[in-house]
Amino acid sequence: MKKGYIAQGAFLALAVASHAFAEVAPGYDVATPADFGVADYVYKVSESDFNFKRSLAKAPINEWAYQSDLSRVDTQQVIRENQDGIYASAVVDISEGATFTVPEGDHYQIIQVIDQQNYVAGVVYAGESITITPDDVTYGTHVYLNMRVPILAEDKGGLKETLRLQKLATIEANSAKPYAAPDFVLDIEKTKEIRAALVKDVESGALTSTTHVNGTPYTSRPQDHLYGTAYGWGGLGMPDAAYWPFLNKTKIIDGKAQPSSVTFTPPAIQYDKGGFWSVTIYDETGWMGKDISAISNTQAVANEDGTYTINFNSPGKQNNLETTTPFAALFRFYLPESKESAFKYLQDKSSGLVIE
Numbered sequence: 001m002k003k004g005y006i007a008q009g010a011f012l013a014l015a016v017a018s019h020a021f022a023e024v025a026p027g028y029d030v031a032t033p034a035d036f037g038v039a040d041y042v043y044k045v046s047e048s049d050f051n052f053k054r055s056l057a058k059a060p061i062n063e064w065a066y067q068s069d070l071s072r073v074d075t076q077q078v079i080r081e082n083q084d085g086i087y088a089s090a091v092v093d094i095s096e097g098a099t100f101t102v103p104e105g106d107h108y109q110i111i112q113v114i115d116q117q118n119y120v121a122g123v124v125y126a127g128e129s130i131t132i133t134p135d136d137v138t139y140g141t142h143v144y145l146n147m148r149v150p151i152l153a154e155d156k157g158g159l160k161e162t163l164r165l166q167k168l169a170t171i172e173a174n175s176a177k178p179y180a181a182p183d184f185v186l187d188i189e190k191t192k193e194i195r196a197a198l199v200k201d202v203e204s205g206a207l208t209s210t211t212h213v214n215g216t217p218y219t220s221r222p223q224d225h226l227y228g229t230a231y232g233w234g235g236l237g238m239p240d241a242a243y244w245p246f247l248n249k250t251k252i253i254d255g256k257a258q259p260s261s262v263t264f265t266p267p268a269i270q271y272d273k274g275g276f277w278s279v280t281i282y283d284e285t286g287w288m289g290k291d292i293s294a295i296s297n298t299q300a301v302a303n304e305d306g307t308y309t310i311n312f313n314s315p316g317k318q319n320n321l322e323t324t325t326p327f328a329a330l331f332r333f334y335l336p337e338s339k340e341s342a343f344k345y346l347q348d349k350s351s352g353l354v355i356e
Contacts, residue, residue, distance in 0.1 A: 023209040031197035044117045046186040055089040062173045072291045079286045080232040083294035084278045085148040095141040098173035101129040108274025109149045116140035118229045198230035239339040246329040249356040257325040259314040262355045267345040268337035275335030289324035
């Protein structure tokens with residue numbers, strides 16, 4: 001059994017560092033929790049508390065809350081969730097250490113370990129195991145596990161085999177102390193207010209690169225990480241995945257989103273290890289508003305030149321997604337060929353990821 005990788009623990013000071021070195025458009029007056037009289041870490045722990053409690057409403061401490069199908073409007077677990085894999089979540093007490101294991105196989109399956117400030121404490125792939133202790137997180141004694149397993153092709157066992165593999169992933173915790181929200185956690189309305197201000201920045205073009213929005217305190221940047229926490233809590237960092245929000249210029253006439261599209265060249269991905277890309281649509285608050293909200297490389301039909309065109313609200317056209325009004329769209333790719341290739345792709349191609 002191989003070991004998954006652990007993100008080095010960090011002092012709280014790193015998590016509340018200045019907003020310097022953020023990848024923000026020059027001269028942009030960014031929103032921060034301080035605008036609302038709130039420290040960065042308080043906001044981030046509050047967003048995590050929201051998600052920890054959603055998982056605990058479905059399964060007790062140290063146990064998986066399984067989904068048995070792709071996320072739908074009524075079953076989505078976290079904001080801006082994806083729809084090209086089956087999710088499971090858990091909140092785990094790590095005060096005395098806990099070990100997480102993914103079964104052997106040549107399929108894509110990942111457990112992401114997220115701490116109470118939304119930093120990635122570790123990642124485990126098929127055939128790997130990892131042990132997490134309080135030394136490996138930036139705050140607290142509990143972590144959130146986010147497990148993703150794309151549905152296997154029918155010749156590899158389809159949904160039945162996918163669900164079998166999902167349930168082979170294990171949690172071995174040495175204690176089961178209940179999760180309690182820190183005293184400083186914000187009420188949900190204040191959390192939503194700060195979230196909306198940060199998301200507005202992202203959607204209006206403040207963030208010039210997404211390469212440092214997720215990950216550890218060492219691999220993310222303070223302002224960028226705030227944007228990642230608000231826009232897509234629980235996102236993976238490089239080199240595991242990359243994200244980019246499409247610039248959406250779809251016209252709205254009489255309260256209805258008009259037909260639109262985007263054409264792009266796909267990134268270099270480790271397809272042999274189950275890597276994939278997807279386009280997912282959300283309503284204006286970041287939740288899936290349609291039961292069919294995504295299309296991936298396993299479903300989309302390529303153009304003759306190798307590019308892909310994704311259509312929106314265009315019945316009868318291939319690769320079409322029906323959306324809410326208004327809507328947002330997020331481009332993801334998992335297991336890029338390398339960190340460097342993902343950086344270059346976003347640097348060279350992101351300006352062309354425009355829906356119009």
